[in-house]
Amino acid sequence: MVDLTTLGDDSIAAKGWIKAHKWLILRRLSQLGILALFLAGPVFGVWIVKGNLASSLTLDILPLTDPHVLLQAVLSGVVPETAAIIGVVLVLLFYFVLIVPKVLAVYF
Incomplete structure (x- = not known):
């Protein structure tokens, strides 16, 4: 059984936290960007994207x-x-x- 508390520790030690989590960070930034595009219309009156996902x-x-x-x-x-x-x-x-x-x- 894999110990989930230490999962990825070797990658973080070898690459550093940012490089080890590069894809997670990019995925979250992408999600926040899409959310910002959808919220820009109702909040600021700038309708870049209308509709839903x-x-x-x-x-x-x-x-x-x-x-x-x-x-x-x-x-x-x-x-x-x-x-x-x-x-x-x-x-x-x-x-x-x-x-x-x-x-x-x-x-x-």
Whole structure:
């Protein structure tokens, strides 16, 4: 059984706290940045992103929709709007053009 109280201590000792927690820090900063974009509208009146994490409109131009949420809606009988379909296409394009090749490059 792994002792969870000492898990990662060797990495912290070798790299230092910041380098050992680099991805955790970047993930939290990314989450706070997205939250700030969504809260800027109601708090400051600057609507950078409207909507929620399932479907949003960025700068009143760019629709972004979670593909899993749209798939769930379609399977339950909802007819999606054009903006939602465009949003899913943009998200999937981003994913398959920028993310998938980097992941495949690691394995092949």
